[in-house]
Amino acid sequence: MNILVHYRKWTRMDYLEEISPEPTPLPRRRTHSPAFKAHLVALCKNSAVSVAAIARAHNINDNMLHRWIKEANVNSASPNPVAVPESSFIAVPMPSPPARSAQTASSIHLEFQGKQFNLNLQWPAHDAMGCATFIRDLLK
Incomplete structure (x- = not known):
């Protein structure tokens, strides 16, 4: 016994009609x-x-x-188009520097530490160029 069954080919329109037979209106934007x-x-x-x-x-x-x-x-901006940035500077109170002693103010004190020697040097402050020359010659 042979039974012939005829299948109908469904189209895209058939599916659309089944899902929504009438087009739905698009939602409107709210206005404020x-x-x-x-x-x-x-x-x-x-x-x-x-x-x-x-x-x-x-x-x-x-x-x-x-x-x-x-x-x-x-x-609400001003008619002047040039924008002035707000200051990002924050003033921070700084402690006053410690008072220098008379010996520190009148002399240069240097400490050199090496593998084989330690050198403590005090040089008069009024002869700073002489101190620089001595250190340059020492390090050559």
Whole structure:
């Protein structure tokens, strides 16, 4: 007994018709009023809460809120296009240098340590060039 079965070849359109017989409308973008944007930007500037937390609380993507903040800064910028960077200099109080003794101020004190010798040298400060010449000749 032979039974012939005829198989129908399905096309792409058949699958599409089964999945969605009617085209669904595309979602529309949300639009926000300038007052709402200004309110959220002010919240971000005057609050200790993060921008992302404020965005999440108002069902806004945090990147969009960051963009609104940048746009508000650009719109409120001065008409002078030259931006002056803020000073990054921080003054740090320094301790005063220790007072020098009379012997240290009037002489040059050097210590040389080698494998076979140790040399302690005190030279008058007014003859610094002579000290430099002596050390140069010593190290030759």
